[in-house]
Amino acid sequence: MSDLNKLGLAEARDLLRKGETSSVELTQACLTAIDAAGALNAFAHKTPEIALQRASAADLRLKAGDAPAMCGLPIGIKDLFCTKGVDTQAGSRILQGFKPEYESTVSQNLIDSGSVMLGKLNMDEFAMGSSNETSVYGDVVSPWRRGDDTAALTPGGSSGGSAAAVAADLCLAATGTDTGGSIRQPAAFTGTVGIKPTYGRCSRWGVVAFASSLDQAGPMTKSVRDAAIMLEVMAGHDAKDSTSADLAVPNFEAMLSGDTRGKKIGIPKEYRMDGMPAAIETLWADGAAMLKDAGAEIVDISLPHTKYALPAYYVIAPAEASSNLARYDGVRYGHRAKLEAGDGITEMYEKTRAEGFGPEVQRRVMVGTYVLSAGFYDAYYNRARRVRTLIKKDFEDVFAAGIDAILTPATPSAAFGLGEMIDADPVQMYLNDVFTVTVNLAGLPGISVPTGLDAQGLPLGLQLIGKPWEEGDLLNTAYALETAAGFVAKPGKWW
Amino acid sequence: MSIDKDTAARVAKLARIKVEAEALPALAAEFNTILGFIEQLNEVDVEGIEPMTSVTPQRLKRRQDVVNDGNQQPKVLANAPDAREGFFAVPKVME
Numbered sequence: 001m002s003d004l005n006k007l008g009l010a011e012a013r014d015l016l017r018k019g020e021t022s023s024v025e026l027t028q029a030c031l032t033a034i035d036a037a038g039a040l041n042a043f044a045h046k047t048p049e050i051a052l053q054r055a056s057a058a059d060l061r062l063k064a065g066d067a068p069a070m071c072g073l074p075i076g077i078k079d080l081f082c083t084k085g086v087d088t089q090a091g092s093r094i095l096q097g098f099k100p101e102y103e104s105t106v107s108q109n110l111i112d113s114g115s116v117m118l119g120k121l122n123m124d125e126f127a128m129g130s131s132n133e134t135s136v137y138g139d140v141v142s143p144w145r146r147g148d149d150t151a152a153l154t155p156g157g158s159s160g161g162s163a164a165a166v167a168a169d170l171c172l173a174a175t176g177t178d179t180g181g182s183i184r185q186p187a188a189f190t191g192t193v194g195i196k197p198t199y200g201r202c203s204r205w206g207v208v209a210f211a212s213s214l215d216q217a218g219p220m221t222k223s224v225r226d227a228a229i230m231l232e233v234m235a236g237h238d239a240k241d242s243t244s245a246d247l248a249v250p251n252f253e254a255m256l257s258g259d260t261r262g263k264k265i266g267i268p269k270e271y272r273m274d275g276m277p278a279a280i281e282t283l284w285a286d287g288a289a290m291l292k293d294a295g296a297e298i299v300d301i302s303l304p305h306t307k308y309a310l311p312a313y314y315v316i317a318p319a320e321a322s323s324n325l326a327r328y329d330g331v332r333y334g335h336r337a338k339l340e341a342g343d344g345i346t347e348m349y350e351k352t353r354a355e356g357f358g359p360e361v362q363r364r365v366m367v368g369t370y371v372l373s374a375g376f377y378d379a380y381y382n383r384a385r386r387v388r389t390l391i392k393k394d395f396e397d398v399f400a401a402g403i404d405a406i407l408t409p410a411t412p413s414a415a416f417g418l419g420e421m422i423d424a425d426p427v428q429m430y431l432n433d434v435f436t437v438t439v440n441l442a443g444l445p446g447i448s449v450p451t452g453l454d455a456q457g458l459p460l461g462l463q464l465i466g467k468p469w470e471e472g473d474l475l476n477t478a479y480a481l482e483t484a485a486g487f488v489a490k491p492g493k494w495w
Numbered sequence: 496m497s498i499d500k501d502t503a504a505r506v507a508k509l510a511r512i513k514v515e516a517e518a519l520p521a522l523a524a525e526f527n528t529i530l531g532f533i534e535q536l537n538e539v540d541v542e543g544i545e546p547m548t549s550v551t552p553q554r555l556k557r558r559q560d561v562v563n564d565g566n567q568q569p570k571v572l573a574n575a576p577d578a579r580e581g582f583f584a585v586p587k588v589m590e
Contacts, residue, residue: 101570199550213550242555311535322510329511331583336576345588350513362512366522367529369510370498383536385546390539392550426525427532443550468551 004029006169009073009226010253016062016072023055023062023072026172027116030074034118034170039495042155042165044079044137045087046119054116061114069233071114076165076174079120080127081107081217082206086117090208091125091135091158094356095334104206105238106175106217113233118171122161125358126325127182127210130432131421132160134360139418142190143168143491146456150494153415153458156186156432162220163190167491173221173230177207179214180313181436184448187220188410188461191450191489193482194220195227195475198468199443200245203238211320212243214313214440224449224479228252231471247469255472260480261295266403270306271435273412279454280409287407287451287462290484291477301403303394308387309438310430315371315384316441321361322368328356363426392442399467405477408435410448410461435463445471447478451485459489498526 004012004026015021031048051074058072082088082100089095103111111117125134131154132140142155142164155164159176163186166174176183178196187194195218202217209215219230232252238244267288272281288298330336330352337351357365371380398406412434421429439446445468448461462481466474498506503523507514514522572578577585 098574101567101573200553239556239558243549243551243553245551245553246556305539308536308539311533314529315533315536326511330576331585333574334576339586343586345586346511347513348586349511353511354513357512362510363522363525363529366503366506366510366512367526370506370526370530371533373506373509380533380536382546383539383541384533385548386541386544387536387539388547388550389544390541392547425528427528430532441550 005033005171007172008222009070009172009229010223012073012172013070013229017067023058023116024052026072027051027055027074027118030118030171037168037170037495040141040143040164040168041138042122042140042161042168042170043076043119044089044091044122044161047086047117050086051116051118058114058116068113069229070110072116073172074116074118075110076118076121076162076171077107078159078162078175078177079123080177080208081175082208083107083117083120087120088208089136090127091123091137092356092358092361093136093335094328094353098333100206102206105203105240106207106234109233109236110175121165121174124158124160125361126208126321127158127177127179128321128360128364129157130181130185130429131416131418132157133418134358136358140164141418142415143495144190144415144458145491145494146458152418154189154418156189156415158182159186159220163187163192166190166192166220166222168495173219173226175217175234176220177215177217178440179210179317180440181433183218183220184410184436184446184463185432187448188450189415189459191459191487192220192222193224193227193447193449194218195231195447195471196439196445197231197235197471198445200243201235201471203236203241203244205238205240209324211317212324213320214317224475224482225253225256227447228256228475245469250472252472252475255476256479257476258480258483260291260477263296263404263477264299264402265291265296266299266301266398266406268301268303268306268406268408270303271408273434277413279414279460280412283452283460283462284407284409287481287485290481291407294480294484299403301398301406303398303438305387305390305394306438309391309441310434312384312387312391313433313437313441314367314430315380316388318364318368319372319381320368322365322372325361325365328353388441391438395442395444404467405474406465408463408465410435410463414454414456414458414460439465444468445474447474449478449482449485450487451481452487453489498523498530
């Protein structure tokens with residue numbers, strides 16, 4: 001069978017169980033595709049030996065009739081997840097050469113479910129970025145292009161390697177992480193599906209920390225069904241993460257009935273931004289019409305504090321990052337700067353961190369340091385945390401009024417060109433997350449579903465936001481939207 | 496609130512990141528752009544609103560106060576840039 005790498009998780013799983021292909025064949029197909037896709041720069045560390053070994057083991061389990069949920073399915077792992085004995089750098093120079101002695105809970109759950117790791121995926125340094133241009137490994141190039149134009153486009157960020165690898169069929173699915181939109185924005189830019197679950201659904205243990213009160217892992221896949229399958233495996237209570245929720249994980253796939261009759265879908269007026277491209281407006285209206293046709297009720301709602309989400313995020317996330325990244329001191333792991341005679345420990349810290357962190361990470365660590373410093377803590381950090389309470393309350397109010405899910409655009413535009421934002425100030429890049437960041441601040445689940453193309457043939461996505469812990473219902477609404485939209489476009493292969 | 500070059504230098508010092516003197520004016524300008532954006536938060540009436548401490552209402556779990564991990568010194572030191580005789584090694588901190 002050819003083109004096995006083009007399969008999704010559900011199709012490949014069904015073929016494996018029928019004995020019509022093997023995990024080794026699937027894995028070989030992906031490894032061949034990865035080797036031919038150097039131009040995308042999606043994989044930062046390839047692990048073909050581990051992949052083939054796990055694939056062989058999976059084939060034995062399949063033969064023995066002992067196949068767990070993702071047995072034999074080849075996937076990519078974002079470089080932010082610690083993987084035992086395998087390079088884990090979070091896209092940063094400061095973690096050069098770091099090989100964890102342990103496995104993150106999420107990637108361990110994926111191993112336990114029989115899946116096959118193909119390698120580690122490129123990403124923005126410490127997951128700070130919206131274009132995958134801050135990585136020490138270099139930019140990831142999107143497999144998508146604007147028609148015949150050969151200009152290199154961003155796959156989005158920070159999970160840009162994951163998005164590009166899934167869109168280009170280098171793997172069947174991939175892990176991502178999302179602190180302000182880092183799963184949903186790259187999914188929207190690459191015509192893939194990405195879900196950020198409720199805060200606490202997936203363990204953060206062994207995931208390199210960026211902003212601990214916002215970070216969540218989630219799957220990036222080729223379909224909503226695949227997202228349901230993979231999220232169920234990734235999720236679950238973990239005693240090693242004190243914020244992990246001790247709640248049962250439902251069978252998400254079984255909840256995909258496609259029936260959304262009687263569901264109330266909110267359309268928040270504050271997400272209608274000045275200067276929003278017409279293509280996004282149309283996409284959004286079309287999405288609402290599709291859900292209405294499927295029997296849902298469309299309701300205009302208001303989330304009055306939306307405007308303040310990004311500024312609150314750019315206090316809270318850097319503040320937490322400055323604390324979390326204090327651990328990179330050149331003592332316990334990673335890079336240490338070469339010292340001059342007479343340099344003491346302070347010079348070691350300062351030189352190591354100046355060499356090891358890229359400009360965007362340095363900027364955020366210093367902004368975080370400033371907003372937490374004496375005299376400014378109340379004015380910035382505490383005020384932002386109060387605004388966060390209000391942002392969460394906006395959502396609680398609409399859910400209490402009977403709204404089941406909220407429909408918004410996933411991004412304010414289609415993918416932009418690599419290097420196009422080079423002269424923009426940092427705040428302009430931050431605006432990429434304007435529709436996604438509210439969801440992290442409120443701890444809610446959000447999913448990006450591809451529903452259309454712009455005039456240049458680039459994918460666009462819509463976001464659905466659900467109630468806490470109701471990923472199953474959210475996935476089902478997303479499934480109805482996906483079915484109605486019938487998005488099947490793939491990037492033409494140029495690499 | 497405008498950040499000058501001296502404040503930028505102080506923040507860099509607090510963050511333990513070496514910034515060359517000639518890079519300070521540009522850094523201060525970037526801080527001002529970001530902080531200008533953050534200033535919007537001053538428009539919000541937060542009177543009587545509690546700062547969020549946990550996004551999901553939950554009580555942290557407790558466990559027995561007993562040793563449940565340890566005895567893995569070689570693993571702890573495996574990734575150190577400089578480890579000697581079972582310790583992390585750093586430049587001299589005291590004369």
